Amino acid sequence: MPVPTIYDVAAVAGVATSTVSRAFSTPGRVNASTREHVLAVAAELGYRPNPHARALLSGRHHTVAMVVSDITNPHYFELIRGAELRAKASEYTLVLVNAEESPRIEYDQIQRLVSSVDGFVLAASRLPDENLEQIAAQRPVVLMNRELTGLPSVVLDHVQGCRQIVEHLVSLGHRRLVYLAGPRNSWMASMRWSALRTAADDLGVDAQRVGPFTPKVTQGGAAADSALTTGASAVVAHNDLLAIGVVQRLAQRGVRVPEEVSVVGFDDIFASDLCTPSLTTLGGPHVEVGRAAVELLLDRTSPSGSRRTPPRLVVPAGLVLRGSTGPVAPR
């Protein structure tokens, strides 16, 4: 008897399998003494309910999948950590999928998992809206760092956050800024650009966009050179990785940061206060975002609390001032 089943427990305890089942799933509906006896026998035999058998019947797997667009970006660690914590707290299993920035991989992996998980948390999904809707029709979905009408989502408040960025730069005397855009299919990239432009318009400063760039350190070189051609005094990079690459390239070219050019990033990743100069960046409670997303998902998957209008959580962002931004150079 390699792994004991409910039958073994029932036989040893001298009860029916249904009683054993009830002792575990609906403890209220069984006599206290028999329940204790059953549980004792089960413990002795080392019995553990088989989750697959359970899932087969109930259709609920106690499992959620988290799909991230690019696991090499340290930013996602925070999201993953929050998601893992929340899942564990409810005894849910977290499946991790790396889409490697490929919509194709993302879609295929989701379809592969559709019948084995209770729902999906998609971090910075690169899928087109139609695909998201189609997936949401099969299983509950919660978006992180992306919004779509009809789907629950958790995002940082970029309108307010980008406003903070622009106000900070304006207060330092900057009048021209350039946004180094992220991938074309990134919702955040459009979001950040439109929020930045709005804030810039409001405050009467000039904003332009160049790119798109793959948001990695290695792309920072090209991005920096591109930024320099615009003549802007402040560079807002799509994320911290790109910003770090930009700062490195500027140093290499002898352009001083922040004396000649200010640089701002997004995400406040671990490394951003270790690099030189340290990075001014828009941060936020990322672990909390991950946690909230899974919580929303568990809400949706539970039979009860599903049918309200999908909540859209907007979490406050906060600009972290560090060494990469400073007063505009006198000319």
Added chain:
Amino acid sequence: MPVPTIYDVAAVAGVATSTVSRAFSTPGRVNASTREHVLAVAAELGYRPNPHARALLSGRHHTVAMVVSDITNPHYFELIRGAELRAKASEYTLVLVNAEESPRIEYDQIQRLVSSVDGFVLAASRLPDENLEQIAAQRPVVLMNRELTGLPSVVLDHVQGCRQIVEHLVSLGHRRLVYLAGPRNSWMASMRWSALRTAADDLGVDAQRVGPFTPKVTQGGAAADSALTTGASAVVAHNDLLAIGVVQRLAQRGVRVPEEVSVVGFDDIFASDLCTPSLTTLGGPHVEVGRAAVELLLDRTSPSGSRRTPPRLVVPAGLVLRGSTGPVAPR
């Protein structure tokens, strides 16, 4: 018909369920034309095999769990990335568990998953040997950054790596080094210390150990102060996080790195070449380690290739020379 089953396909296609089953699992054993017909019908209906039903019967879940002792350490993300890639390549699902440095959580989570995954990859497990053996008796296990007789494992070559560290320091004139130890229940911590001490003995220099320390940036302060009391000219920290904290604390105290004290870390995490001074550290092909561990595990879980003696992969480590080490100060 929310989600079509094998019965629906069979009914529409006008064949028996077993034929549908065979069309998917053993395509060779069914007439080519019927198979195509079945597959066409299945595609039309949007049928997808239910993995739980399959697992219930076969006992194989196409799922592996990766347990990391502390997900906040960026080092593990390399391992996770490698593991995810390898799992995906074989259409395996990767379950991620964060043990939060707690053997208790680690054990409980593993037991919770024991009947839903095909095996475990344990990264830097904090469990005592007996527990590991007991788990391995239930499911295939592969260790990363840890070794145990009888279990397959993948580790960096710390004997050779620590030798490189000591040779590097000796060549710079250092004669006294101190190791800032990691957690007491960390196999790596003992490993690193014994390898360092052996190398130091061989090369005729003095090595001592202080600690243990929780290997986080925030613990670097206490660790640095502890190191200073020893009078050693070179500090070898348990990992890069601790090393970064040490460097920060030394800067704060006005101790120049590397002019007065040299600092070496382990892991070569993302931030270690961004901080100031950049960190000399023992790196290695971490993604490859993650990949290899899952590969070993898949090997073991496959019915065929399981019964050889458990392989112990030892992957070459490489010392990355950066700014935190230099010639010993003249006195």
Added chain:
DNA sequence: CTGAAAGCGCTAACAA
């Protein structure tokens, strides 16, 4: 409160 029995979706003998 407890037991008997019918499936959940699929696969694997065993027949045909």
Added chain:
DNA sequence: TTGTTAGCGCTTTCAG
């Protein structure tokens, strides 16, 4: 080559 049938381990009516 294909169909029939008996389960995998568990939950859930339905009786008792």
